[in-house]
Amino acid sequence: MGKTIDIIKTKRKVSDSVKENMKAFNKIKRQILKSLETEEKTVPQIAQEIDLPLDVVTYHLMTLQKYGNIEAGEVDDMDEFYFYKLKK
Amino acid sequence: MSKTEEYDVLVIGGGISGEEAALNLADQGYKVLIVEKDLSVGGKMIHLSKVFPTLDCSACITTPKVSETARHPNITIYTYSEVSNIDKKSEYDFRALLTKHPRYVIEDACTGCQLCEEACPVTVQDQYQYDLVGRKAVYVPFSIANPRVAAIDIENCSLCGACEKVCPADCIDFTQEEEEIQIKVKSVVIATGFKLFDPTLIPRYGFGVFKNVVTSMQMERQLVPTRPYNNVLRPKDGKVPDNIAYVLCAGSRDETVGNPICSQVCCMYSIKQAQLLMGALPMADVTIYYLHIRSFGKGFNEFYQQSKDMGVTFIKGKIGKIEETENGDLKLRYEDIESGVVKEANHDMAVLSVGILANDGVSSMFNNKLELDQYNFVEQKDILANPAQTNMSGVYVAGTASGPMDIPDSILSAGAASAETSGYLRGGYDEK
Known part of the structure; x- marks a missing residue:
């Protein structure tokens, strides 16, 4: 089968919200991955470093974990927060 | 025709x-x-x-x-x-x-390899994980889906064509109608x-505003092997919770939200989750706030007693309001029905045991x-x-x-x- 994407492009337009969401997710993804380049970190540590709300970091971090970009490491000394690291 | x-x-x-x-x-x-x-x-x-x-x-x-x-x-x-x-x-x-409805994927040809998911640049909330994590615009719904084939969420698709380029089975088909x-x-x-009660209809519980207030289905997903997180964690900050509250009859037996009947399963699934939580988080305290425990089926009352033996705390109390305190912890204000006194309790996560609607x-x-x-x-x-x-x-x-x-x-x-x-x-x- 030939490429069908060109056919649907003549019929549909991508909404601005889809473009904005994609841009926002990929920006946060880059920030999180960059933050973890140096060392493994917890959610609050990442949130503080990249200055984003905790729940936004948790959501994106867990999504990156789901897609195999990062993995969970040990839990901290207080048994409260897991450390996350880049998946090699 | x-x-x-x-x-x-x-x-x-x-x-x-x-x-x-x-x-x-x-x-x-x-x-x-x-x-x-x-x-x-x-x-x-x-x-x-x-x-x-x-x-x-x-x-x-x-x-x-x-x-x-x-x-x-x-x-x-x-x-x-x-x-x-x-x-x-x-x-x-x-x-x-x-x-x-069109999947934009040829079902018989798709092998469920998920290479399209890897290539897709769009991420939106995963409805099968009750919005706790994201999924791609092209996705296999969940790991044990049947049929285990991909579908394209066309409303959120960026029409980049990456999925079609990488599909080894050549099964992406944007011409489907x-x-x-x-x-x-x-x-x-x-x-x-059935459908689940939407807890945003009870604003005093703070669902959707306080991220550590979750529904029982969100907790259920956290307890399955294909869970959204690596352990049971708070959605707000990824902290391991150690003091979890269950709010029973959230949207059931409540005339004010238009559902006066008992949902029949909330007591027992909450008790089940409490037991599973004590297995997943051995150091955690679990408290169930209830109006009446309806353990009417075969083996249900024994199951209820077993949870008490495991250390689950039961408080006969109606939750009036949930407020967020520092660090995302929660303060539950409730009427202690046994004593008739309004009390407050602190928890670090609250689960709303949402009811069943037509x-x-x-x-x-x-x-x-x-x-x-x-x-x-x-x-x-x-x-x-x-x-x-x-x-x-x-x-x-x-x-x-x-x-x-x-x-x-x-x-x-x-x-x-x-x-x-x-x-x-x-x-x-x-x-x-």
Whole structure:
């Protein structure tokens, strides 16, 4: 089968919200991955470093974990927060 | 002009009740069509962790039945499809319109390899993980989906074409369009299931505002092997919770939200989750705030007592309000019913045990000729003698489409529906 994407492009337009969401997710993804380049970190540590709300970091971090970009490491000394690291 | 297909029975809904009814009828030689609106059959049960009171693995019970249904020579399944305009011409002659929505993926060719997911640049909330994590715009719904094939969420697709480029099976097809099929059947089984109460309708509980207030389905997902996080964690900050509260009757037995009836399962699934949490988080405290514990089924009271023995705390109290304190912790203000005193308690996570409501649009499938009860569940005309009978002869109801019930009762109800359907098909129609 030939490429069908060109056919649907003549019929549909991508909404601005889809473009904005994609841009926002990929920006946060880059920030999180960059933050973890140096060392493994917890959610609050990442949130503080990249200055984003905790729940936004948790959501994106867990999504990156789901897609195999990062993995969970040990839990901290207080048994409260897991450390996350880049998946090699 | 759309094509016409003929079957003996149309089963609306591919959850546990629909599958049970379909299998019973197919085993008797009837040709059965299952129409499922979702991308996969399996209903809500396929997303649960364990079942009460046996703590058997829910997926281990569901998936063999799902596979058996999918492979049965007398059963045809249309997923991501809906029926409408169900019109009874005469006894044993129902006509309906089936609308098959496009997946933009050739089902027979897709191997479920998920290379398209890797390539997709769009991430949106994953409805199968109850929005706790993201999914791609092209996605296999969940790991044990049936059929385990991808679908494209066209509303959120960036039309970049990356999925089509990487697909090794060449099965991405953006030319697919909605397809309409005329259906002719002799009988109909309604197994449309239920929907969960939307807790944003009780703003004082703070769901959607306070991220550590979650629904019981979100906690259920955190307790399955295919969970969204690496452990049970708070959605706000990824902290391991150690003091979890359950708020029972969230949207049930509450006239103020339009649902005065008991949902029948919330007490027991909350007790089940409490036990599972104590296994997952051995150091955690779990407190269940309840009005009455309704442990009425076989082995239920023993299960309730077992949770007390394990250390679950039960407080007979009605939660008035939840507030967020520092660090995302929560302050629950409640009336202690035993003492009649208003008290406050601090927890670091709260689970709203949301109730069961009737699904929308069931009667409209029948052009509003199907009667519903006062709570919008399908009316059972003769609940004692013929519990599956609706107001229309030849149309039967199975499972939670007729009212809240647990999984064993749903399967029993589906058995009743298939038996009554079979009787009807064998000429047992009684005009009285």
